[in-house]
Amino acid sequence: MKRIVYRxxxxxxxxYWGLLALLAIVAGIGGLAFWYMEHQGHWVxxxxxxxxxxxxxxxxxxxxxxxxxxxxxxxxxxxxxxxxYQPLGRFSGLLAVALLIxxxxxxxxxxGRPDRLIVAMTSYNFRSIFAWNVLLYTGFIAIVLAYLVxxxxxxxxxxxxAAGTLAxxxxxxxxxxxxxxxxxxxxxxxxxxxxxxPMFIVMSFLYGLAVFILVLMFACAQDERPxxxxxxxxxxxxxAIFIAGVLLFILIYxxxxxxxxxxxxxxxxxxxxGGRYTVAFWFGWVFLGLLAPFGxxxxxxxxxxxxxxxxxxxxxxxGGMASLYVLVIGGQAYPLSLxxxxxxxxxxxxxxxGGQISGYAPTMPExxxxxxxVAVAMLITAVGLRAxxxxxxxxxxxxxxPHAAVKA
Amino acid sequence: xxxxxxxxxxxxxxxxxxxxxxxxxxxxxxxxxxxxxxAASPGPTAGEPRAVQVTDQVRYGMLIDxxxxxxxxxxxxxxxxxxxxxxxxxxxxxxxxxLWDRQEARxxxxxxxxxxxxxxxxxxxxxxxxxxxxxxxxxxxxxxxxKRADGIVMVDRHLCIGCRYCMMACPYKARSFIxxxxxxKLTLAPRGKGCVESCNLCVHRRDNGQASTACADACAAAGxxxxxxxxxxxxxxxxxxALAKLPSRQLRENLALNTGVRxxxx
Numbered sequence: 001m002k003r004i005v006y007r008x009x010x011x012x013x014x015x016y017w018g019l020l021a022l023l024a025i026v027a028g029i030g031g032l033a034f035w036y037m038e039h040q041g042h043w044v045x046x047x048x049x050x051x052x053x054x055x056x057x058x059x060x061x062x063x064x065x066x067x068x069x070x071x072x073x074x075x076x077x078x079x080x081x082x083x084x085y086q087p088l089g090r091f092s093g094l095l096a097v098a099l100l101i102x103x104x105x106x107x108x109x110x111x112g113r114p115d116r117l118i119v120a121m122t123s124y125n126f127r128s129i130f131a132w133n134v135l136l137y138t139g140f141i142a143i144v145l146a147y148l149v150x151x152x153x154x155x156x157x158x159x160x161x162a163a164g165t166l167a168x169x170x171x172x173x174x175x176x177x178x179x180x181x182x183x184x185x186x187x188x189x190x191x192x193x194x195x196x197x198p199m200f201i202v203m204s205f206l207y208g209l210a211v212f213i214l215v216l217m218f219a220c221a222q223d224e225r226p227x228x229x230x231x232x233x234x235x236x237x238x239x240a241i242f243i244a245g246v247l248l249f250i251l252i253y254x255x256x257x258x259x260x261x262x263x264x265x266x267x268x269x270x271x272x273x274g275g276r277y278t279v280a281f282w283f284g285w286v287f288l289g290l291l292a293p294f295g296x297x298x299x300x301x302x303x304x305x306x307x308x309x310x311x312x313x314x315x316x317x318x319g320g321m322a323s324l325y326v327l328v329i330g331g332q333a334y335p336l337s338l339x340x341x342x343x344x345x346x347x348x349x350x351x352x353x354g355g356q357i358s359g360y361a362p363t364m365p366e367x368x369x370x371x372x373x374v375a376v377a378m379l380i381t382a383v384g385l386r387a388x389x390x391x392x393x394x395x396x397x398x399x400x401x402p403h404a405a406v407k408a
Numbered sequence: 409x410x411x412x413x414x415x416x417x418x419x420x421x422x423x424x425x426x427x428x429x430x431x432x433x434x435x436x437x438x439x440x441x442x443x444x445x446x447a448a449s450p451g452p453t454a455g456e457p458r459a460v461q462v463t464d465q466v467r468y469g470m471l472i473d474x475x476x477x478x479x480x481x482x483x484x485x486x487x488x489x490x491x492x493x494x495x496x497x498x499x500x501x502x503x504x505x506x507l508w509d510r511q512e513a514r515x516x517x518x519x520x521x522x523x524x525x526x527x528x529x530x531x532x533x534x535x536x537x538x539x540x541x542x543x544x545x546x547x548x549x550x551x552x553x554x555k556r557a558d559g560i561v562m563v564d565r566h567l568c569i570g571c572r573y574c575m576m577a578c579p580y581k582a583r584s585f586i587x588x589x590x591x592x593k594l595t596l597a598p599r600g601k602g603c604v605e606s607c608n609l610c611v612h613r614r615d616n617g618q619a620s621t622a623c624a625d626a627c628a629a630a631g632x633x634x635x636x637x638x639x640x641x642x643x644x645x646x647x648x649x650a651l652a653k654l655p656s657r658q659l660r661e662n663l664a665l666n667t668g669v670r671x672x673x674x
């Protein structure tokens with residue numbers, strides 16, 4: 001393998017500034033959506049006292065989960081010593097930090113009192129997994145930035161492996177923390193299972209990889225930097241494994257729930273009778289988000305076409321949003337088991353009368369805030385790529401494939 | 409000591425001695441009075457504002473006798489709304505009434521349930537159950553959701569950041585988020601947009617030496633007497649006496665939260 005040369009993103013100024021302007025506009029609209037929601041209060045959203053976490057949380061959780069997954073590419077190179085991945089390390093670190101900042105921004109701006117962020121950073125209840133997550137998120141940013149420095153500064157090369165290992169360990173803890181936000185909720189049947197923590201880790205592998213491939217293909221295409229078939233094939237193989245992993249965890253999740261007779265109704269709700277949540281599960285998550293991309297990347301012809309690969313990544317991302325919709329919104333919409341073995345006939349507070357599922361119709365500001373977070377993440381990525389030497393000049397086979405010379 | 413620079417600084421010693429003396433004289437009477445006051449009484453004197461610290465010598469709770477809870481009666485709900493200023497909430501202009509109905513804060517509601525096997529119908533009021541091990545307190549990142557020494561679970565409005573994790577965690581759906589600006593509010597319930605709140609067993613009454621809660625009083629005034637409020641730790645209290653006689657249970661007792669609100673006849 002040759003020495004990898006990293007270069008700043010050399011886009012024509014019009015194109016680069018045009019891209020930044022576009023992202024800034026989307027981020028700005030997100031900012032306006034925040035301003036509107038903050039001034040009016042959450043009554044302008046579709047969120048209620050039943051569905052307390054809505055669309056902004058789907059975007060926030062997706063970005064946070066994808067952030068830890070995007071760092072995987074660097075980890076595979078550093079921790080597991082896979083040389084073909086090493087040229088991707090710097091870009092992987094940048095994207096991970098950018099996605100996390102975008103996600104955190106959405107999460108924070110959806111708070112009822114975003115002005116009290118300082119309270120969240122100074123007053124901790126260490127029994128709360130949420131409080132631990134505040135430390136895990138900020139720690140992740142600091143550790144990955146330090147890891148990036150060890151990749152870029154040859155004088156610090158001695159710390160490269162240690163920093164990479166710490167970052168990998170931290171990202172596993174971070175996603176465990178994110179999954180545990182739901183796993184520790186004993187009150188709700190859809191949550192309350194430890195399997196959600198490893199399930200979120202596998203989901204992060206997949207969603208982070210899909211975002212990584214898409215952004216990498218875009219970044220390289222804009223600057224006419226080649227990506228060899230060897231690298232893309234490896235990334236595709238990785239994606240297929242991660243898809244299989246998510247499918248396995250879906251199976252384990254439902255088997256775990258089915259093991260207790262008290263959860264039969266929940267499983268029936270998700271798989272058969274849950275209306276839009278059942279459709280989102282089967283069609284959005286399982287078919288569009290997992291089986292279709294699996295079929296595309298393993299297809300002998302379509303799998304070799306880069307447009308189809310990009311499409312498969314986009315499907316994984318859409319399916320990822322569907323998965324969070326099913327788990328987070330669907331989990332809240334399913335009525336609490338307030339009175340086991342009894343049916344609620346009337347209630348003054350919408351307690352799932354007759355087993356009724358809570359409604360949720362998101363409003364435009366919720367989407368715009370979420371998209372604003374995505375735009376901020378991409379803005380940070382674009383500026384990082386332009387300002388720093390993060391992206392290799394070439395990812396062609398002869399640069400990254402350790403056996404390229406032999407093949408030639 | 410050979411080095412003259414290390415000689416004992418008598419002036420410094422004297423200063424430390426004086427400072428310690430002044431501190432003792434200043435703090436000691438306060439500490440003494442505080443200790444005496446706490447030892448003298450576990451709660452405020454009847455009819456007077458609280459002068460002593462909240463202690464764990466009492467645990468406030470309730471017994472709800474569902475056999476006395478009348479179908480269609482919402483006296484407890486109206487009384488709570490009035491007492492805690494919930495009736496002052498107004499629907500924002502342009503809001504969808506159906507959606508607003510799910511966004512408006514409520515501390516107590518009436519629920520009617522039917523047993524799937526026996527068909528028995530039960531009416532009951534449902535509110536914060538004031539758990540000994542409250543999940544809302546466990547999950548709150550800032551410690552805004554807290555349990556007082558006397559067992560009351562409530563929200564510190566200065567620390568709440570409006571993350572709603574406590575609402576996700578509460579098994580009783582007892583908490584509400586304030587979805588809009590609140591123009592008119594009571595000083596005893598300074599409701600603010602973006603914070604979470606729930607039943608606090610009329611904590612202002614506890615701190616003013618009043619005997620009961622608004623809901624219990626209203627239920628008694630309506631002639632039902634289904635809600636009995638009192639001190640769970642005092643074996644002589646009417647609440648403890650009633651709990652000793654009447655079979656009662658906790659809602660979602662499988663979660664082992666040791667709720668302060670107990671139900672009979674469910």
